[in-house]
Amino acid sequence: MPAAGMLADARRRAPAGSAPLPTGEHAQSGDELEAGNKGWYVCAACGRRLAREDWVLDAGSQGPLVFANPHGRFFELLLVTHVVGGAFDQHATTEFTWFSGFAWRIGTCVGCRSHIGWHFEATHAGALREFVALSRGAVTLSRSE
Numbered sequence: 001m002p003a004a005g006m007l008a009d010a011r012r013r014a015p016a017g018s019a020p021l022p023t024g025e026h027a028q029s030g031d032e033l034e035a036g037n038k039g040w041y042v043c044a045a046c047g048r049r050l051a052r053e054d055w056v057l058d059a060g061s062q063g064p065l066v067f068a069n070p071h072g073r074f075f076e077l078l079l080v081t082h083v084v085g086g087a088f089d090q091h092a093t094t095e096f097t098w099f100s101g102f103a104w105r106i107g108t109c110v111g112c113r114s115h116i117g118w119h120f121e122a123t124h125a126g127a128l129r130e131f132v133a134l135s136r137g138a139v140t141l142s143r144s145e
Contacts, residue, residue, distance in 0.1 A: 043112060046111040048110065055082065067098045069096065077098075078134045079132070085111060097120075101124055119132050
């Protein structure tokens, strides 16, 4: 099933009140690491490149995606197709997931080990396979080479 169909199917099955699932596809052309005139989201702590600006997914939201963890800490999220400078825990969990039908793994910057966000992966067929939720407080947009 094409990615657009999987997204539509996952949205239809998402329970009321769950976070919106991201939309859009990651269009790759040429070398992934060549951003051209697009910027990079970089680690706010060390400047390591994490995700290109054109890898951002549309969450279909009217406003920012903001979630709280079980400890009451709030995070504003930036959803991207993938990252190149992150390392994610080996084991995923569905406990306290912000996206129904997805398990998550915590992620850190490979340059400085700062927390950068979470990798989400589908727990059932027919949905978007995976995406990364970067913590907006952990990244900055850089347009300089």
